Amino acid sequence: MPVRTRYAPSPTGEPHIGNIRTALFAWLLAQHHGGQFLLRIEDTDRQRLVEGGVEAQMETLRWLGIDWDEGPDKGGPHAPYTQSERLDIYHEHADRLLAADSAYRCYCSSERLDEVRKAQQARKEPPRYDRHCRDLSADDRAQREAEVTPAVVRFKTPLDGETLTRDALRGEVPFANDTLDDFVVLKSDGYPTYHLAALVDDHLMEITHVVRGEEWISSLPRHVLLYQAFGWEPPVFVHVSRILGSDRAKLSKRHGAHAALTYRDIGYLPEALVNFLALLGWSLDDKTEIFDRETLIAAFDVDRLLPNPAVFNAEKLEWMNGMYIRNLTPEALAERARPFLEEKVEGPVDAQKLAQIAPLIQERIKTLADVVEMADFFFTEGPFAYERSDLLGKKSFADAPDRAAEALAAVIAAVEPLSGWDHEALEAAVRPLAEEMGVKAGELFTVVRVAVTGKTAAPPLFETMEVLGRDLSVERLSAARERLA
RNA sequence: GCCCCCGUCGUCUAGCGGCCCAGGACGCCGCCCUUUCAAGGCGGAGAUCGCGGGUUCGAAUCCCGCCGGGGGCACCA
Numbered sequence: 254m255p256v257r258t259r260y261a262p263s264p265t266g267e268p269h270i271g272n273i274r275t276a277l278f279a280w281l282l283a284q285h286h287g288g289q290f291l292l293r294i295e296d297t298d299r300q301r302l303v304e305g306g307v308e309a310q311m312e313t314l315r316w317l318g319i320d321w322d323e324g325p326d327k328g329g330p331h332a333p334y335t336q337s338e339r340l341d342i343y344h345e346h347a348d349r350l351l352a353a354d355s356a357y358r359c360y361c362s363s364e365r366l367d368e369v370r371k372a373q374q375a376r377k378e379p380p381r382y383d384r385h386c387r388d389l390s391a392d393d394r395a396q397r398e399a400e401v402t403p404a405v406v407r408f409k410t411p412l413d414g415e416t417l418t419r420d421a422l423r424g425e426v427p428f429a430n431d432t433l434d435d436f437v438v439l440k441s442d443g444y445p446t447y448h449l450a451a452l453v454d455d456h457l458m459e460i461t462h463v464v465r466g467e468e469w470i471s472s473l474p475r476h477v478l479l480y481q482a483f484g485w486e487p488p489v490f491v492h493v494s495r496i497l498g499s500d501r502a503k504l505s506k507r508h509g510a511h512a513a514l515t516y517r518d519i520g521y522l523p524e525a526l527v528n529f530l531a532l533l534g535w536s537l538d539d540k541t542e543i544f545d546r547e548t549l550i551a552a553f554d555v556d557r558l559l560p561n562p563a564v565f566n567a568e569k570l571e572w573m574n575g576m577y578i579r580n581l582t583p584e585a586l587a588e589r590a591r592p593f594l595e596e597k598v599e600g601p602v603d604a605q606k607l608a609q610i611a612p613l614i615q616e617r618i619k620t621l622a623d624v625v626e627m628a629d630f631f632f633t634e635g636p637f638a639y640e641r642s643d644l645l646g647k648k649s650f651a652d653a654p655d656r657a658a659e660a661l662a663a664v665i666a667a668v669e670p671l672s673g674w675d676h677e678a679l680e681a682a683v684r685p686l687a688e689e690m691g692v693k694a695g696e697l698f699t700v701v702r703v704a705v706t707g708k709t710a711a712p713p714l715f716e717t718m719e720v721l722g723r724d725l726s727v728e729r730l731s732a733a734r735e736r737l738a
Numbered sequence: 739g740c741c742c743c744c745g746u747c748g749u750c751u752a753g754c755g756g757c758c759c760a761g762g763a764c765g766c767c768g769c770c771c772u773u774u775c776a777a778g779g780c781g782g783a784g785a786u787c788g789c790g791g792g793u794u795c796g797a798a799u800c801c802c803g804c805c806g807g808g809g810g811c812a813c814c815a
Contacts, residue, residue: 261815262815263814263815265814265815295815297814297815298814298815300814301814301815359813363812363813366812366813370812373739374739376739377739377740378739378740379739379740379741379811380739380740380811380812381740381811403813405813407813420743423743423744426742426743428741428742429741432740432741432742432811433741433811434811436812437812437813439813440813441813442813444813446812446813446814446815447814447815451815466809466815467743467744467808467809468809468810468815469809469810469815470742470743470809470810471741471742471743471809471810471811472810473742492743494743494744494808495808495809497807497808499748499749501807501808502808503808503809529750532750532751532763533750534750534751535751536750536751536752538752538762539751539752539753539761539762540752540761540762540763541762541763542750542751542762542763542764559744559751560743560744561743561744561745562743562744562807562808562809563749563750563751564748564749564750565749565750566749566750566764566765568749568764568765569749569750569763569764569765570764571764572763572764572765573764575776575777579777614776615777616776616777616778617775617776617777618776627775627776646774680773684773687773693773694773695772695773695774696773697773698773698774699773699774701773702773702774703774706774708774708775709774709775710774710775710776711774711775712774712775712776713773713774713775714773714774715773
């Protein structure tokens with residue numbers, strides 16, 4: 254039997270890091286076993302639907318390269334893949350439960366339910382449905398049916414005994430049935446609850462491994478009971494732990510980027526995020542940190558998944574992103590970084606020029622967005638806003654602006670007439686000047702660097718000037734000299 | 739209140755009875771390289787394996803209790 258897994262989000266907002274890691278694990282599991290991965294939309298809560306929610310889910314998966322074999326947009330043998338389009342299937346199954354006396358219709362109003370709950374809490378009892386409608390006489394039931402139009406369908410949970418559940422990471426966990434109540438499977442608006450809908454779909458769609466968040470563990474006995482009622486074989490359940498923020502609290506906006514797509518917008522590479530997320534609660538071995546998709550798929554399995562929650566370490570993600578950036582070809586880096594630069598300089602950026610710059614900045618940036626800080630001066634016009642003190646540096650020229658001006662003049666004179674404008678020729682022309690002036694090469698270079706880039710920290714000086722070209726370089730050197738006059 | 743899950747350096751983790759007075763990675767510190775910043779190389783600090791009892795010749799690894807953190811207890815998923 255092929256392994257089939259699914260990611261079944263509820264379109265109530267943008268998918269966050271935690272959702273996506275769960276989806277990634279489900280996808281990896283299917284990939285590893287050569288099975289299928291499907292996308293199913295669980296939109297049975299009509300109140301919480303968010304406009305564009307489905308698209309946000311798909312866009313995130315696409316960005317990360319988590320592709321699905323069956324889904325709402327591409328169909329498949331078990332279509333439709335959107336729960337709101339499968340209502341008759343759920344009704345049919347609810348009817349089956351009713352017919353088998355595994356469920357019953359409940360006419361209790363929400364007001365009554367609230368009262369019952371409050372009274373229970375006042376008595377320090379666990380809040381639970383009191384099974385008021387479970388054993389109604391036939392006459393009572395007929396009367397209620399006539400009077401009360403909206404009714405829900407509740408599952409008849411066994412009053413005693415135990416339900417044995419099994420989770421792939423935690424093993425067998427028994428639950429006492431008397432701690433469970435008669436949960437709703439069909440709501441009064443005609444929509445199923447998660448318990449019914451997800452379970453029926455997982456069975457019909459032939460899902461072999463249900464990979465979901467650990468918040469579902471306490472619902473597991475209900476699901477096992479439902480499978481039993483239907484006479485179905487339950488799938489393997491894999492409850493993935495949570496991702497926590499730096500303070501060990503639930504990851505949220507407070508902890509910085511939370512929505513997965515935000516990482517795209519702030520310059521992270523999808524392959525880096527995937528690599529990082531895979532390492533949260535799973536490991537390849539005792540040393541490998543960086544691996545490509547193929548390796549990941551080949552190595553991934555549930556036996557190395559951890560049940561304990563993991564804290565999201567943003568610094569490590571950043572480091573990893575830097576690793577991936579350095580492993581890109583210059584052309585690929587230029588291609589990926591271009592949009593970030595274009596946003597800053599407000600205009601098209603020449604791809605070839607950027608590709609020339611890429612090797613100079615590749616090991617100096619951690620996110621694609623850093624390209625702006627590192628390379629904008631290649632594309633911007635006009636005078637720089639650097640401090641005079643930055644131009645002079647902290648050493649020999651610090652209190653000698655006139656000497657710095659002289660130095661700049663000497664550099665211009667040495668550089669302007671050069672026949673070949675490349676970094677080797679430039680360095681050969683400029684470096685000797687330092688000795689002539691009795692300063693260290695680095696001190697001279699600092700003045701030139703700030704003049705030419707407007708920054709104290711920049712890519713290698715002569716390579717930078719080479720790309721900048723003769724005219725711009727000389728123009729900026731002159732501007733700096735005039736500033737000191 | 740009841741039920742359940744989890745517990746190795748600050749963080750992610752390796753470990754599945756002796757190879758561990760605990761290994762790797764991020765971060766941090768130092769040195770080297772060096773025109774700045776990085777990257778890279780080398781080295782360092784950092785974990786009484788949550789605590790207390792057992793079992794065993796031997797426990798981070800097995801058992802029990804406790805503590806701490808988290809989740810669930812909806813006509814939400």
